[in-house]
Amino acid sequence: EDQVTQSPEALRLQEGESSSLNCSYTVSGLRGLFWYRQDPGKGPEFLFTLYSAGEEKEKERLKATLTKKESFLHITAPKPEDSATYLCAVRDDKIIFGKGTRLHILP
Amino acid sequence: GAVVSQHPSWVICKSGTSVKIECRSLDFQATTMFWYRQFPKQSLMLMATSNEGSKATYEQGVEKDKFLINHASLTLSTLTVTSAHPEDSSFYICSVSRQGVNSPLHFGNGTRLTVT
Numbered sequence A: 001e002d003q004v005t006q007s008p009e010a011l012r013l014q015e016g017e018s019s020s021l022n023c024s025y026t027v028s029g030l031r032g033l034f035w036y037r038q039d040p041g042k043g044p045e046f047l048f049t050l051y052s053a054g055e056e057k058e059k060e061r062l063k064a065t066l067t068k069k070e071s072f073l074h075i076t077a078p079k080p081e082d083s084a085t086y087l088c089a090v091r092d093d094k095i096i097f098g099k100g101t102r103l104h105i106l107p
Numbered sequence B: 001g002a003v004v005s006q007h008p009s010w011v012i013c014k015s016g017t018s019v020k021i022e023c024r025s026l027d028f029q030a031t032t033m034f035w036y037r038q039f040p041k042q043s044l045m046l047m048a049t050s051n052e053g054s055k056a057t058y059e060q061g062v063e064k065d066k067f068l069i070n071h072a073s074l075t076l077s078t079l080t081v082t083s084a085h086p087e088d089s090s091f092y093i094c095s096v097s098r099q100g101v102n103s104p105l106h107f108g109n110g111t112r113l114t115v116t
Helices: none
Strands: A003-007 A010-014 A019-026 A033-038 A045-050 A056-059 A062-066 A070-075 A084-091 A095-097 A101-106 B004-007 B010-013 B019-025 B032-038 B044-051 B067-073 B076-081 B090-097 B105-107 B111-115
Touching: A003 A084, A003 A095, A010 A019, A019 A033, A019 A084, A033 A062, A033 A070, A045 A056, A045 A062, A045 B105, A070 A084, B004 B090, B010 B019, B019 B032, B019 B090, B019 B111, B032 B067, B032 B076, B044 B067, B076 B090
Parallel strands: A010 A101, B010 B111
Antiparallel strands: A003 A019, A019 A070, A033 A045, A033 A084, A056 A062, A062 A070, A084 A095, A084 A101, B004 B019, B019 B076, B032 B044, B032 B090, B067 B076, B090 B105, B090 B111
16 A cells, blocks of 8 residues: 655654655555645745656755655754645555644744 | 636535535646545545546446436536535645646635535
């Protein structure tokens, strides 16, 4: 059965404290791994697509990487405005979402 | 700018009534739109795939007679929750994907439905 598992469920960091969020997946044929940011009461906002192991994408303080079994979302020197839930999704025949990591950056 | 517009952003209705949620693709014509439901601290769960000009495809466990989907044009899909009950209270989100097998989904801002 295809699965997407994100860890940790929640993460509290001080402003400027870098860290990484993990997304582990098991799918028979990966056709894309997606990262989204979701603010409370809003729909997910698309961040990155990764297609193959070794691929990396960057946007401001975020960098996403991909291996054959997992993806990491690295956040460097985060700011309070980076607080949100970060969702990972993988596409096989369908798009399957993880439960997300709730990130809280303390000023 | 926004790719998808969803309306209303929130709605409160009484048990037994029906509620319609609209989803518009703003940037491109979408032959396919997707409806998701999200409970607090849970994954987005795909409810159905809306196909322009034909019947929607529902996921296992989703009642097609309760969640009516209409995709009458290339830019508009609607989800109607019929005879709503308190357990239907949830966050409903629509999404679209550009042409291209591996394109990401772009989401609307969701509709918070509360059934009293």
